Amino acid sequence: MADLGSPPSDAHSPDGALVRQRLDPRSVIAGRLGGWTFTGVLLLVIGGGVTATLIGTHAPLIWWLGAGVIALLIFGGLAAASHYGPGLRYQTTWVRLDDDGLDFEHGWLWRHQISVPRSRIQHTDVTQGPYERRFGLATLVVYTAGTEHASIPIEGLSHQTALAFRDALLARGARAGDPVGEGDAI
Amino acid sequence: MPSELPPASPGRSSVDADWRRLHPLTLVFAIGARLYGLRGLVLPAVVALVVSRRRAPTGGWQDFEGWLLAPAGLLLIFELVQYFTLAYRFDRHEIVIARGLIWKRERHIPYARIQNIELIQHAPHRLAGVAVVRLDTGTGGGAEGELSVLSLEAVTELRDAVRLGERGDIVAATGPAVTAPGILVALDPRELLLHGLLTGSGWVVIAAAFGAAWQLDLSSLGFSLDRYLPSAEGVWGGLRHATPFVALEIALVVGFALLTLRVLSAAWSAIKHFAFTLTARGGELFQSYGLVTRVARTIPRARIQKLTVSQEPLMWLAGRATVTIDTAASVSERRKQQASEGSHVLVPIVPASRVASLVRDVYPIGAGVAPDLDALDWHGVDPRAFRRLLRVRLVLATLIGAASYGAAHRWAIAIGLAAAAALTLQAWVAARFTAFAWSGDTLCFRSATTARHVTLVRASRAQVVSLERSPFDRRWGMAAVRVDTAGAATGGHHVHIRWLPDAVADTLYARLRHAAAR
Numbered sequence: 001m002a003d004l005g006s007p008p009s010d011a012h013s014p015d016g017a018l019v020r021q022r023l024d025p026r027s028v029i030a031g032r033l034g035g036w037t038f039t040g041v042l043l044l045v046i047g048g049g050v051t052a053t054l055i056g057t058h059a060p061l062i063w064w065l066g067a068g069v070i071a072l073l074i075f076g077g078l079a080a081a082s083h084y085g086p087g088l089r090y091q092t093t094w095v096r097l098d099d100d101g102l103d104f105e106h107g108w109l110w111r112h113q114i115s116v117p118r119s120r121i122q123h124t125d126v127t128q129g130p131y132e133r134r135f136g137l138a139t140l141v142v143y144t145a146g147t148e149h150a151s152i153p154i155e156g157l158s159h160q161t162a163l164a165f166r167d168a169l170l171a172r173g174a175r176a177g178d179p180v181g182e183g184d185a186i
Numbered sequence: 187m188p189s190e191l192p193p194a195s196p197g198r199s200s201v202d203a204d205w206r207r208l209h210p211l212t213l214v215f216a217i218g219a220r221l222y223g224l225r226g227l228v229l230p231a232v233v234a235l236v237v238s239r240r241r242a243p244t245g246g247w248q249d250f251e252g253w254l255l256a257p258a259g260l261l262l263i264f265e266l267v268q269y270f271t272l273a274y275r276f277d278r279h280e281i282v283i284a285r286g287l288i289w290k291r292e293r294h295i296p297y298a299r300i301q302n303i304e305l306i307q308h309a310p311h312r313l314a315g316v317a318v319v320r321l322d323t324g325t326g327g328g329a330e331g332e333l334s335v336l337s338l339e340a341v342t343e344l345r346d347a348v349r350l351g352e353r354g355d356i357v358a359a360t361g362p363a364v365t366a367p368g369i370l371v372a373l374d375p376r377e378l379l380l381h382g383l384l385t386g387s388g389w390v391v392i393a394a395a396f397g398a399a400w401q402l403d404l405s406s407l408g409f410s411l412d413r414y415l416p417s418a419e420g421v422w423g424g425l426r427h428a429t430p431f432v433a434l435e436i437a438l439v440v441g442f443a444l445l446t447l448r449v450l451s452a453a454w455s456a457i458k459h460f461a462f463t464l465t466a467r468g469g470e471l472f473q474s475y476g477l478v479t480r481v482a483r484t485i486p487r488a489r490i491q492k493l494t495v496s497q498e499p500l501m502w503l504a505g506r507a508t509v510t511i512d513t514a515a516s517v518s519e520r521r522k523q524q525a526s527e528g529s530h531v532l533v534p535i536v537p538a539s540r541v542a543s544l545v546r547d548v549y550p551i552g553a554g555v556a557p558d559l560d561a562l563d564w565h566g567v568d569p570r571a572f573r574r575l576l577r578v579r580l581v582l583a584t585l586i587g588a589a590s591y592g593a594a595h596r597w598a599i600a601i602g603l604a605a606a607a608a609l610t611l612q613a614w615v616a617a618r619f620t621a622f623a624w625s626g627d628t629l630c631f632r633s634a635t636t637a638r639h640v641t642l643v644r645a646s647r648a649q650v651v652s653l654e655r656s657p658f659d660r661r662w663g664m665a666a667v668r669v670d671t672a673g674a675a676t677g678g679h680h681v682h683i684r685w686l687p688d689a690v691a692d693t694l695y696a697r698l699r700h701a702a703a704r
Contacts (some may be wrong), residue, residue, distance in 0.1 A: 100703040110659070113695065117703040120649045143411040145514060146649030146670035148680075185649070186673075 020096035027156030028086045030135045035082025043075050086186055095154060099170055102142060104154060114152060120144050120185045121169055126162045138162035145185050193324045205273040209316050209337045210598045274333065276347040283331050294329050297351030299323045301489045301514050305341060305482035312480055317341055318525035345484065348469065370547050371533050373462040381535035384500040386451025387464040459534055469551055489513050489548040491671045494641045495541050502638060507541050509533045514672040531674060545642065557625030557642060564621040566662050571615035571685035579609035622683050627701055629669065631681045641681040643669055645701035653695040669698065
């Protein structure tokens with residue numbers, strides 16, 4: 001993949017905002033590796049189990065054929081999702097930070113645009129799985145006091161960008177509210 | 187019952203740094219609660235003991251029954267340690283609760299973070315003049331500070347400390363400017379009975395009764411239930427063979443059961459909400475009700491996350507409404523209690539004409555202009571919404587008709603038509619009634635299925651704003667806007683404004699985003 005060059009520079013605008021940007025292109029390959037690993041492990045466990053059962057029970061040929069077709073459908077689907085999913089995610093995901101807070105667009109069939117005001121962020125996590133570490137990527141998780149969107153994970157950012165977003169989000173976090181708590185998140 | 191309001195006790199500063207203990211009766215209540223919690227274990231043990239003693243006075247395992255005192259003694263020691271190691275203190279900005287002998291824990295709860303103070307008195311508590319107090323800060327993990335049990339004087343002291351502490355004027359607490367309490371709502375027994383009659387949901391009980399009757403096999407009592415239940419030929423077969431007489435019988439039985447349940451529900455509501463009052467004082471709302479279990483709840487107005495006015499069809503016909511609120515603390519509470527406990531009901535029943543003024547009265551002070559529900563500029567959904575909904579529902583009705591063919595044969599067409607009519611009506615109501623409006627910084631959203639709901643969310647309490655487009659939305663050029671709030675209960679009325687024209691949704695999203703961030 002020739003397009004997996006350096007991560008996009010975090011174009012900072014003066015007031016701590018971060019321009020609308022895509023995920024790190026390396027997230028495509030990392031996502032694929034993750035998906036393939038998952039598919040592979042599943043194939044090994046379930047495929048192994050089913051094969052052993054078929055051999056052990058001296059199953060007739062038709063059973064072998066049936067199991068093969070089902071396996072092809074399931075694992076073919078999984079493999080396709082693993083292969084094309086990360087690309088679609090890359091194409092459809094945008095993150096931006098402006099005066100009104102974090103704006104996160106994602107979803108291919110179901111498009112979602114989610115906005116979190118800075119003062120509503122309770123805390124954030126930056127996590128890195130093994131593949132993410134290998135490719136210098138990270139997942140930024142934003143926690144709010146909300147119910148449905150209590151946590152908003154943003155996968156596939158470069159580690160550097162995730163940290164930049166985290167710092168920018170928390171820099172001007174909760175403003176000092178009046179004593180009755182008007183300025184609080186809840 | 188205004189006399190139950192906590193006195194404001196001006197002139198006395200309850201804030202000092204002395205450690206305080208719980209009420210000495212704590213021991214009794216703690217052991218009682220523990221035994222009640224272990225009743226599944228304790229009761230059979232006691233029964234076994236009594237029975238075995240009767241059967242053989244000596245020589246059995248009951249010779250060792252003295253050992254049973256060991257766990258009881260341990261329990262007593264444990265509770266004693268708990269009692270003597272738990273202490274609380276009012277600091278300048280926080281309440282400090284210290285507990286533990288070996289693993290010491292000191293919890294600091296800032297007054298300003300307390301979402302609500304709840305006072306619960308079950309019947310034994312009321313007899314002893316004590317109460318359980320819960321301090322909620324809305325972390326979702328349940329009550330962060332539970333003080334069980336406190337004397338009523340200690341409760342007053344605690345409330346004062348929190349109230350003064352929240353305002354941050356503890357040092358100058360010589361004469362707190364507490365405004366005179368105003369009773370917003372006081373419900374008389376008549377209204378409460380009406381509430382029970384109008385909202386009684388008896389289907390669960392009916393189903394349970396049928397289940398129990400089935401188990402008990404009433405035929406041995408000369409009562410054959412089989413006549414009313416699906417026969418071996420299936421429901422339809424059974425109904426086909428039903429005579430008009432049996433149908434009348436069923437109607438009478440069901441009608442009688444429904445009526446009984448409504449009456450029971452009315453009585454329950456009158457007992458549960460007995461002497462209901464909602465009082466406003468300064469930045470707080472004070473709720474007090476209950477005949478057997480007395481609940482007194484303090485809710486800071488600024489902590490109301492969302493307010494919903496609901497009208498079930500019967501309530502609507504009677505010109506009444508229910509007002510519910512979400513506080514950030516209420517979710518964990520409700521998870522513990524039964525859903526019917528309704529810890530989030532602000533006012534169970536109020537005349538619809540009074541709702542607008544009530545909403546104004548509970549609106550936080552200093553948070554801008556309160557919305558005027560009577561004069562809102564409602565923006566409806568896309569005019570094509572009805573067509574879109576109808577299309578889906580007609581397909582659904584066709585499927586229902588087709589699916590019932592196997593059982594109902596020639597009646598399938600009638601069933602399909604009835605489903606189509608009902609669904610069309612539902613689509614029309616949904617498309618017609620769903621709307622949103624802005625009033626100052628408050629977003630108002632209304633929608634209807636069978637019940638009508640109007641929900642108000644202040645922009646400063648919107649946690650997350652989202653704009654959603656499903657593939658169907660994209661095809662119709664529509665979008666949905668959703669506002670997520672803290673403490674939103676499952677099954678509650680949430681702000682999810684669907685079927686908006688693309689441009690309107692984009693504008694609303696941008697405006698909400700901006701308003702929420704301010």
